[in-house]
Amino acid sequence: MENIVEHKDAFKIEQIDDNPELTSLMQTNTKGILCVPESVTKQSSHNVVMRQTYDFAKWLKKSRKDITIDVAESEGIKSLRSGDLWIPIVILASDMSVQVFLGLVSNYIYDRIKGALKHDRTDVHIQVYYKENAEGVIRKFTYNGSVEGFEKVAKKFNINKFLG
Amino acid sequence: MMFRTDICRALADSVWEEISNAMQSVQTMNLEGASRELELVAEIVTEKTNAFSDDYHDDVFNDGFILKQFINLLNDYVYFWKLLVSNKFSNSWSALQDVQDRLRTIYRSTSEPRPQILSHIEGQCGELEKLYPYQVFASVGMVEKEAECSICGKSIDSFECQHIRGELYRGRQAYGIVKQIKQLEEVSLVTNPADKRCTIQLLDTSEQFSGVKSLAKGTRDKVLAPLDFGHLEFKRIRKPNNEITVVGRNDLCPCGSGKKFKKCCIDKSYIETTHVEIVPKIINVANLVQLSSQAIQAKPLIVLVR
Numbered sequence: 514m515e516n517i518v519e520h521k522d523a524f525k526i527e528q529i530d531d532n533p534e535l536t537s538l539m540q541t542n543t544k545g546i547l548c549v550p551e552s553v554t555k556q557s558s559h560n561v562v563m564r565q566t567y568d569f570a571k572w573l574k575k576s577r578k579d580i581t582i583d584v585a586e587s588e589g590i591k592s593l594r595s596g597d598l599w600i601p602i603v604i605l606a607s608d609m610s611v612q613v614f615l616g617l618v619s620n621y622i623y624d625r626i627k628g629a630l631k632h633d634r635t636d637v638h639i640q641v642y643y644k645e646n647a648e649g650v651i652r653k654f655t656y657n658g659s660v661e662g663f664e665k666v667a668k669k670f671n672i673n674k675f676l677g
Numbered sequence: 678m679m680f681r682t683d684i685c686r687a688l689a690d691s692v693w694e695e696i697s698n699a700m701q702s703v704q705t706m707n708l709e710g711a712s713r714e715l716e717l718v719a720e721i722v723t724e725k726t727n728a729f730s731d732d733y734h735d736d737v738f739n740d741g742f743i744l745k746q747f748i749n750l751l752n753d754y755v756y757f758w759k760l761l762v763s764n765k766f767s768n769s770w771s772a773l774q775d776v777q778d779r780l781r782t783i784y785r786s787t788s789e790p791r792p793q794i795l796s797h798i799e800g801q802c803g804e805l806e807k808l809y810p811y812q813v814f815a816s817v818g819m820v821e822k823e824a825e826c827s828i829c830g831k832s833i834d835s836f837e838c839q840h841i842r843g844e845l846y847r848g849r850q851a852y853g854i855v856k857q858i859k860q861l862e863e864v865s866l867v868t869n870p871a872d873k874r875c876t877i878q879l880l881d882t883s884e885q886f887s888g889v890k891s892l893a894k895g896t897r898d899k900v901l902a903p904l905d906f907g908h909l910e911f912k913r914i915r916k917p918n919n920e921i922t923v924v925g926r927n928d929l930c931p932c933g934s935g936k937k938f939k940k941c942c943i944d945k946s947y948i949e950t951t952h953v954e955i956v957p958k959i960i961n962v963a964n965l966v967q968l969s970s971q972a973i974q975a976k977p978l979i980v981l982v983r
Contacts, residue, residue, distance in 0.1 A: 561820050564853075567834045571841050589820040589859050590834050596869040628785030628843075630777060632803035634869050 522658025524666050529651040535642060538585065539604055539651060545581030546573070546609055548601040551591065554640065561591040566601040572621055580609070580617070597636045598625060598660075605643040611654055614641060615667040622660055637663050679747075679783075679791045684733070685740030688725055692718045692748075699751065700794070700962045704902045708759045715752045722748060726848070738848030743783055747792075750779035754798060758903045761893045766886040770809055771874045777802050786845050797904070797960065804908045806873075808892060808953070810885035814870035815877070818863040824853025888953055895955070907958030915947040 529535065535553055548570060552560045566584055573582045584601075593599065600618055605611065618639060626635050641654040656663055680686045695718045702711035726741035753775045760769035780799055783791070823832035828846055831838040833853040840851035879885055895901045917923075922931040923938075923946050930941035 559820065564821075564824075564834070567836070568841050571836070571839070574836075575841075584836075590823060591818070591862075592821050592855070593818045594816045594871040594875070595867060596871050628781040628783075630780060630784070630799050630803065632806070633781075636869065 522656075522662030522666075524654070524656040524658070524662075526652055526654050529642065529653050532651070535604070535651060539606075539642070539644060542583075542604055542606050544606050544608060545583070546614065547604050547606070548582070548584040549604055549642075550585060550587040551602065553585075553604075554602060559589075559591065560587050561589045562587045563599040563601055564590050564592045565599050566590075569601050569621060572624065573617060576620070577617065581606075596634065597638060598622060600637065600639045602640045603642070605641060607644065607646075609643075611641060611643055612670055615639075615670055619664060619667045622663070626660060635660050639663070678789070679787050680740045680743065681736045682734070682740050684729075684737050685744055688722065688741075689744055692721055696748070696751065697963055699755075700904065703755055703758065704904050704962050706762075706896070706899060706902070708755055708762070711755045712752065712759075715748060715755065719745065719748045719752065735847050739786060739845040742845055742848040742850070743786055746779050746783050747795075750776060750783065750795075750798070753779060758896065761889065762897045764881055764890065764893055766809075766881045766883075766889050766893075767879060769889070770811065770876065773802060773805055773809075774872070774874050782843075782850070785843060793964075797958075800908070801906050805889075805892075805906070807909055807911075808888035810879065810883075810888075811873070811876045813866045813868055813877070814873055815875040816865045816867040816870045817861065817875075818865065819858050820860040820862060821855045822857040822859060824855045827852045827854060892955060901955065901957055904962055905957045905959055907956045910954040910956055912952045912954070913949050914952050915949055918946055918948045921946050 532553075532555055535555075538547065538549060538553065548562060548566050550560045550562050552558055562584060570582045570584055573580060600621070603614070605614055622635075622637060626633075629635060636658060637656065637660055639654070639656040642651055643654070644651055656666060680689060695714055699711045699714035699718070702708070702714060722741075722744055726738075726745065729737060729741060753772060757769055757772040757776055760766075760772050776798065780795060780802070783795065823834040825831070826833040826838045826840050828840050828849055828851050829838050833840060833842065833851065840846060842852055844851055892901075892906070896903060896906075921942055924931055926937070926939040926943065928938050930936050930938045932942050934941050
């Protein structure tokens, strides 16, 4: 895929092996979107979800009643006093494609930054876990960067190009 | 649009002349007078909105909230200039953030067209921030227990509560009240914090405030009216370095190195510094408040050295 984002914007897709907890959650979550705590990613030992998790989940329930979204159990809310927008870490069931999810996130971001001033800067952080197909390997989509960069990724995202 | 309902449009119209007068007072630097006028307007609006019938649609209450935010924003704006011209620079930074938070709240719940004064103040705030020395801010990362919803009292971090942070519900904004911090994880220095008030405090007499100090003086001296503050132009210029004794090129360097001046400190005879020019944007206040001003560009009035 051509480089469509600014230098400071970074996105990647990687294969995830050896994460039994994640594998188990993906097997039990058969519908829609599940927001999961940080500990599931193995990048952190904290069993916490980001503060914006329920805001996102409630916004989705309100704006798209046809989509199922749930939040896995956690032991606390992680709060960062940062101007960045942390989209909850999610795993997608087989009925939810990455493209559709990124489109939903794009709408959410638009709604969230409606109050932003022209000189405000909002960076976005996204982590999505999904399976290529029902039997396929687990992949992780990560994006960290500007809203504009994310819009370009979301618009041009084509999973087939990444998978060759 | 700013107001969705006829009830609040009529209420806004009924106090618009007073708001316009208050802004005229700001221009003439009668800041105390502007505060008094806006407080009076706020009292009238609060009295009227408190008398809203329970039968009214949610939008009426939300419009009432927006109107009050608008008046509070203007009041915060006046307060900012009051602090600035009193050389209370550190506090004026926080007041500037208050103004911008009000703007964000209004923008989030309204759409264009809005009174032109909002975009004018927004532009001013962005430029004013550049005059302050703050580049990095403190940011805290912590684990909290679920926050209590300001509206229903249930956990806002659950599906039991239907409210979403920042949204309006019958004239009340939902937010989470954190009752318990479980663990403080980190305090970082960041460039893009949630709250720009979390600065490393500087004394009002600090040299780093030289830009805002010049603006305050220019405003106090009525060289520039608050609402005429436009944008800044930063330029790099060279000026003589007073700490270097300049001698002939082939003379021995005064620094004592034993070398000729041209081989030693000649490059230090000038230093580069940043000049900031405040470019005014002369406006017609009455038009600005009434949505239809045509801004006139004028030549820079004040030259600052930072």
